[in-house]
Amino acid sequence: MKNWFGRLARQREFMIGAIVVAVCVAMTFASPYFLSTGNILALLLGLSVEAIIAVAMTNLMVSGGFDMSVGSIVAFTGAASATLLAAGWPVVLAVVAGLAIGAAIGLFNGFIVAKIGINAFVTTLASLSLFRGLTLIITEGRNISGLPDAFKEIGQATFFGVQTPIIIAAVLIIIGDIMLRRFRFFRQSYYIGGNERAARLSGINVDGMKILGYTLTGLFAGLAGIVMTSRLGAASMTAGTGLELRVITAVIIGGASLQGGEGTVLGAFLGSLLMALITNALTLIGVDVYWQTFVIGATLLVAVLIDQAGKKRSQANVGARRIPVAGARSALAKGSGS
Amino acid sequence: MSDYILEARGITKTFPGVKALDGVDLRVRRGETHAIVGENGAGKSTLMMVLTGVYRPDSGQILLDGKPVTFPSHEAAVKQGISIVYQELSLVPSLSIAENIFANRQPVSGLGFVRRRALLDEARRSLALFDLDELDPAMPVRLLSPAMQQIIEVLKAISTDPSVLIMDEPTSSLTELETSRLFENIRRLTERGIACLYISHHLSEIFEIADSVTVLRDGRFVCEAEVKDVDEDFLVANMVGRTIADIYGARRDPASFDELRTDASRFESRGLGRSGDFAGADLRVRSGEIVGLAGLVGAGRTELGRAIFGAEPADEGSMLLDGQAIAPRSPREAIALGIGYLTEDRKTQGLFLDFPLRANIAANRLEGLSRGPFLSEALIDRAADAAVREYRIASGGQGKPVRTLSGGNQQKVLIGAWIGIEPRLLIVDEPTRGVDIGARSEIYAFLRALAGRGTAIIMISSDLSEILGLSDRIYVMKSGRIVGELDGAKATEESVIALATGAASGVTR
Structure with a gap:
């Protein structure tokens, strides 16, 4: 099958996939415990929450968007659902309400970015504080526990020995990857990220797609919040702190860029898997836990440097037409509409 | 003093897979407007980038006022008196006219602060060159029309006091009227002894503004001529290597x-x-x-x-x-x-x-x-x-x-x-x-x-x-x-x- 947009994106998936395999092979030799079912499942369970969010975040970042507030949405929807459950709401209604709240926060972000034209970073940075703050207000700084068993089943039940969060993440990744790769509707995100103004003049509903992108990200973050709360059996006011950075890091390692126009869900999952593997490997071979964050940063940097080198090379081939121009351009401050 | 302020001899530049320039010659007299014409891909832009130090040629020689020179960087070329007006505007829309003209060369005090008054005065002197005294140099560039921005771009290029000014398609966003205004200003510059290298797709402009012309095709030098000795058909034929009949085709009955x-x-x-x-x-x-x-x-x-x-x-x-x-x-x-x-x-x-x-x-x-x-x-x-x-x-x-x-x-x-x-x-x-x-x-x-x-x-x-x-x-x-x-x-x-x-x-x- 011929490639659609960036051959680069596919190369990136291949590259990350190869590194993932290499790390796995190396770890099998380094630690007999690594390949055990228990370790693999623990590893997958650990990344399932961020992988769920990464599915929607990939679509959003492909369209040139960006959401810093997902960690706060996770905490807020978890706390809101738990509060409703504590107030005696039926499990189904509390879950639906949690999902609706997540989607509503995304809609709020999307409306401000697309219709009012505030920069995505600034808007969602504000939301990050807004909804972390609201979480603290409704929980009054306490964890909410004593949730009904039926609710805990969402994150704790197992099928053939596999916990539900892993299954939910896997299903969403597969559907999400197919959607973004093949569905006409979601392919529009690539056009928007590639050139927003040209996309609009090509008849794409840019504002609508952007708002939908944020709403889906909010919805998926809401789902992640419910899954996490259920798995832990309690809503924590600090849940999801720093999660947004892990999700965005995974999506970028997987081939997306802040400019938009590239990236895949499979890549984002592999990025997330690679980060989890590295963390796991460092733990198993007994490296001090404080090194983990450092290594994740290094991984991100190496991934984008390799990517950049690849792009430079492909541009040099055509005799780089670009003249150095003293123009001010910022990666985060993308023009908003025409 | 040489007859030619700028000379290039046998410039060759190869990119992986493409010979962008193949032994190109160019001679520009002091105080003249010299046009370079050729189709896209003929090597005009690459030649300009060689002349302005953006690219280094694989072989060939550049002479400035008869003396061989090399440009290790774009800045070096500017320092030695070659300046360029970019095809796409290089202005910062939110900054003032004055700050754009003197981008990175603002007059500063001993402590490194920009001397605002001196900056504005110098900008005013610069605007006066083109009879634009009425323009406020503190005005942000984004408020100007594209034509006026193009003129500010020219002022920015000549603020380094160059002996050669290169203009790459300077009229691509201008109307005919605005173009004639720009030409008037180019003539003022050549009267001051600045040589202009002018690149354009619009052959009619060449006949209006240029004294001499060099034709390039497929990275090679085709011919050099005095504009008064040639006509449009001659240029087109040399540019494309064949004669093109009526390019607009027949109008419908x-x-x-x-x-x-x-x-x-x-x-x-x-x-x-x-x-x-x-x-x-x-x-x-x-x-x-x-x-x-x-x-x-x-x-x-x-x-x-x-x-x-x-x-x-x-x-x-x-x-x-x-x-x-x-x-x-x-x-x-x-x-x-x-x-x-x-x-x-x-x-x-x-x-x-x-x-x-x-x-x-x-x-x-x-x-x-x-x-x-x-x-x-x-x-x-x-x-x-x-x-x-x-x-x-x-x-x-x-x-x-x-x-x-x-x-x-x-x-x-x-x-x-x-x-x-x-x-x-x-x-x-x-x-x-x-x-x-x-x-x-x-x-x-x-x-x-x-x-x-x-x-x-x-x-x-x-x-x-x-x-x-x-x-x-x-x-x-x-x-x-x-x-x-x-x-x-x-x-x-x-x-x-x-x-x-x-x-x-x-x-x-």
Whole structure:
């Protein structure tokens, strides 16, 4: 099958996939415990929450968007659902309400970015504080526990020995990857990220797609919040702190860029898997836990440097037409509409 | 002192896979305007980048005032007296005129603070060179018209006191009137002894401004001549290596519109307007007709075109397409109605530069290239292959981003995409801006052929010879209003300019 947009994106998936395999092979030799079912499942369970969010975040970042507030949405929807459950709401209604709240926060972000034209970073940075703050207000700084068993089943039940969060993440990744790769509707995100103004003049509903992108990200973050709360059996006011950075890091390692126009869900999952593997490997071979964050940063940097080198090379081939121009351009401050 | 202020001998520059320059010679006399002409890909821009130190030549010699020089960097070239005005504006819109002219060279105090008063004074002196004393140097550049920005760009380039000033397509965003203003200023510079190297696709400009000319083709030096000794046909023949007949093609026999029942127009607008941009626009375009929309930059032509396309919808008046009232509120709705719009700015608003040709061809008709909810790779491939064949696009492999194509080929990609939606009405805005003469004649032929199949075409253009050569009928706009309607076969440059500048009014048919 011929490639659609960036051959680069596919190369990136291949590259990350190869590194993932290499790390796995190396770890099998380094630690007999690594390949055990228990370790693999623990590893997958650990990344399932961020992988769920990464599915929607990939679509959003492909369209040139960006959401810093997902960690706060996770905490807020978890706390809101738990509060409703504590107030005696039926499990189904509390879950639906949690999902609706997540989607509503995304809609709020999307409306401000697309219709009012505030920069995505600034808007969602504000939301990050807004909804972390609201979480603290409704929980009054306490964890909410004593949730009904039926609710805990969402994150704790197992099928053939596999916990539900892993299954939910896997299903969403597969559907999400197919959607973004093949569905006409979601392919529009690539056009928007590639050139927003040209996309609009090509008849794409840019504002609508952007708002939908944020709403889906909010919805998926809401789902992640419910899954996490259920798995832990309690809503924590600090849940999801720093999660947004892990999700965005995974999506970028997987081939997306802040400019938009590239990236895949499979890549984002592999990025997330690679980060989890590295963390796991460092733990198993007994490296001090404080090194983990450092290594994740290094991984991100190496991934984008390799990517950049690849792009430079492909541009040099055509005799780089670009003249150095003293123009001010910022990666985060993308023009908003025409 | 040498006769020639700048000389290049046997410049060769190779990029992986391409010999961009192959033993090119160039001689520029002191205080003259020397034009460089050639099709896209002839090596003009690469030569300029060699002369300004952006690229280092593989072999060859550059002499400045008879002395061999090398430029290890762009800054070194500027320091030794070579300055360039970029084709695309390099100004920072939010900064003042003064700060733009002296970007990075602001007068500073001992502590490194910018000496604001001195900066403004120097900027005022600089503006006075071009009789622009009335302009406030503290004004942000974004408030200026594109033409004025281009002039600020020139002032910025000459603020380093160069002996050679290079201008790469400086008029690509200017109208004829603004161009003549720029030329006046170029003449002032040459009178001061500055040599100008002038690159342009518009051969008429060469005859207006240049003293001598060098022709390049496929990276090679073809000939050098005094402008007064040659004519346009000679230049074109040397540029393309063959003679091109009438590039605009034959206009349609007016009688054939009568057969198409002239009372029934394909598109009509009545009193169309949007506050601040244009008002009271009555347009009529018949099926198969190419209607030119002429006027100065800022006359509201692009705004009118975008309103018909729904990009910035009109807020008054009405439109009819094939007799049906329409009011598109977005490009999406307009495309669904069969209206296309080829933007004047292909790089920032037209193309997806990092995407390959096939993705660009598919952009405005994703639905037509799908099976059910899935995009069909096979259908897209077929559409892309057809466009490459039909419009003779040299794509250099369909997987490559369109950023790597020449201007002419990029424009053909966009034309292919818009003809691909089989529009009932196609609005083309500056369809050949920055496109070489070979591709231009092809684009004219594509537009004629499209009109021949019944599409109504509105062509917005600042290129008067294009308006006159291609249009069946011409509307002229001035200050947001349509001030006249001319028969394309009878109109002259003078009659269009007179209407556009307000020296005449009314309808001459």
